Every structure is written in structure tokens, then in C-alpha cells.
Amino acid sequence: MVHQFLMRKLKLIWDFRGPASLKTAEHHLLHLKEYIKIEKLNIEITGIETLNDMHSLAYLVVDEDDMKPIRDALKPHRGQLHQ
8 A cells, every 4th residue: 555645835925004005915926936937946835915904924835855945045924734
């Protein structure tokens, strides 16, 4: 029997607060996508979320094994397991 190992995915998150939080998150996402392209990373899940009118976030999802150099380069505010 063959077992397939499923690597955990981590969501790296940058929080933005205030009335311009959505615009700031959208702008930050552009920079995240530029970084992915420049570094030729295999990252397919990125996005923004609006939690309320004063709190939005930008994020990307990475394999746990690839997280440390990306975290160190981009300095997210926080991270969590990706569902």
C-alpha cells in the first residue's frame, strides 16, 4: 500500500488597519505577487480578505517546508494553518 504524505500548508498574513486598509492590502498583494514571480516560487494561493471596514489583510499560502526563508524575507505579521 502506498501512503501519500500531505504537507501542511501555512497561511502567511499581513494585517492592515484603518479606513484605507483594503486599498493597502490590495497594494501589498501586488508586491507579494511580484516577489513570487521574481523568486520563481511555486505559490498558487494568494489573496486579500476584509474582516471589517477597518481591518483587511493580504496573504499567501506556502508549504511548511518552504516557510522559513519566505517568512524571513517578507516578515508577515502572523501565520496560521491553511485549511
